[in-house]
Amino acid sequence: MIQGDLKVSAPIRWATVGGGRGSQIGYSHRCAALRDNSFQLVAGAFDIDPARGREFGESLRVAPERCYPDYPTLFAEEAKREDGIQAVSIATPNSTHFAICKAALEAGLHVICEKPLCFTVAEAEGLRALARERRCIVGVTYGYAGHQLIRQAREMIANGDLGEIRMVHMQFAHGFHSEAVEQANPSTKWRVDPRHAGPSYVLGDLATHPYYLAEAMLPQLRIKRLLCSRQSFVASRAPLEDNAYVLMEYEGGVMGHLWASAVNAGSMHGQKVRVIGSRASVEWWDEHPNQLRYEVQGQPVRILERGMDYLYPQALEDDRIGAGHPEGLFEAWSNLYYRFALAMEAMDRGDITAIEALGIPDIEAGVEGVRWVENCVRSADAGAVWVDYR
Structure with a gap:
């Protein structure tokens, strides 16, 4: 059944920091937030250049006086208004996420932040404590998690359709950076600079996406220890890597493997998650997001299609256009954004149960992503050795 109803009682007054003209990720945030009338863009600090940011904001029909030169001014001035912002999205380089997120939470704002949330577990846990204190939602844009068949895989696993889970194989391995493209591309250059990207490149920029997808499909799994090898x-x-391999041993004996690469020459995207059980496996590939491959031992392969009535009800909640019509990344992002909006409304009325039922990549997902990268780097820098996870 196509779900065309409005999701929130009123659009959430919203701003962005960063994501100005030419920003691919900024465009993704705006398209996702505005699609279901869940958010209304009313302010922003769109660019490090104030004049350029103001001009861009006005082109988005944001009032000139609400196009601010920087995020401290944005938060301070909006707090003075009766119709001030309720939430902010952060679409800036990695090195700025912690400071902006902290300032937003201190201003009592809900936050949607690009990953990584910050660079260290200590910083991440500090943001989590602040979010709890201020009763604010922090959403992290693991956008692929909004695809409908990720929820189908989760329900199949929970229902026992795969049997006892044994292995999880994850990858995000494209080939677009097989050469030093950053020398002529500023948007890539900062990603390979430790001052701006943090302690990793593909581990933090790519690998955390399939890692979170596996976490969304298998929320009960906990890593016991891991081993990481990374290469440049x-x-x-x-010292940042453009290729990495990670082995993970989960509590209970489940094994995981993740390959992240920006030098997989010829690959367009190469993000896949395969969960292997004692009787069957499921596999999702982001280049074919409307299909989930279901393989039962001894039976023909089945391709489950998005939007079909044979899926679990939870996998149909986000259906927009019916089966057969292809959906893509913007729909996935939009699914996350409207759930972020519902979580914000629920937090404002104190309904924690409703938030938990939404299954969003929240502050816990942000903390876990930072913890995973930190442990991977620790293992790799010690010579690719096993390290205890916690």
């Missing part, structure tokens, strides 16, 4: 095949990127 384009030597100028060292």
Whole structure:
């Protein structure tokens, strides 16, 4: 059944920091937030250049006086207004996320932040404590988690359709950075600079996406220990890696493997998650997001299609256009954004149970992503050795 109803009681007054003209990720945030009338863009600090940011904001029909030169001014001035912002999205380089997120929470704002949330577990846990104190939602844009068949996989696993879970294989391995493209591309250059990207490149930028997808499908799994090996095949990127392998041992004996790469020459995207059980497996590939491959041992392969009545009801909640019509990344992001909006409304009325039922990538997902990268780097820098996870 197509779900066309409005999701929230009134659009949430919303601003963005960063995501100005030419920003691919900024466009993704705006398209996702505005699609279901869950948010209304009323303010922003869109660019490090105030004049350029103001001009861009006005082109989005934001009032000139609400196009601010920087995020401290944005938060301070909006707090003075009766119709001030209720939430903010952060679409800036990694090194700025912690400071902006902290300032937003201190201003009592709900936050939607690009990953990584910050660079260290200590910082992440500090943001979690602040979010709890201020009773604010922090959403992290693991956008692929909004695809409908991720929820189908989760329900199949929970229902025992795969049997006892044994292995989880994850990858995000494209080939677009097989050469030093960052020398001529500013949007890539900062991603391989430790001052702006943090302690990793593909581990933090790519690997955390399939890692979270596996977490969404298998919320009960907890890593016991891991081993990481990382490489810089384009030597100028060292000490940051452009390729990495991670082995994970989960509590209870489940094993995991993750390959992250920006030098998988010829691959367009290469993000896949395969969950292997004692009687069957499921596999999702982001280049074919409307299909979930279901393989039962001894039976023909089945391809489950988005929007079909044979799926679990939870996998049909986000259906927009019916089966057969292809949906993509903007729909996935929109699914997350409207759930973020519902979580914000629920938090404002104190309904924690409703928030938990939404299954959003929240502050806990942000903390866990930072913890995973930190442990991977620790293992790799010690010579690719097993390290205890907690």
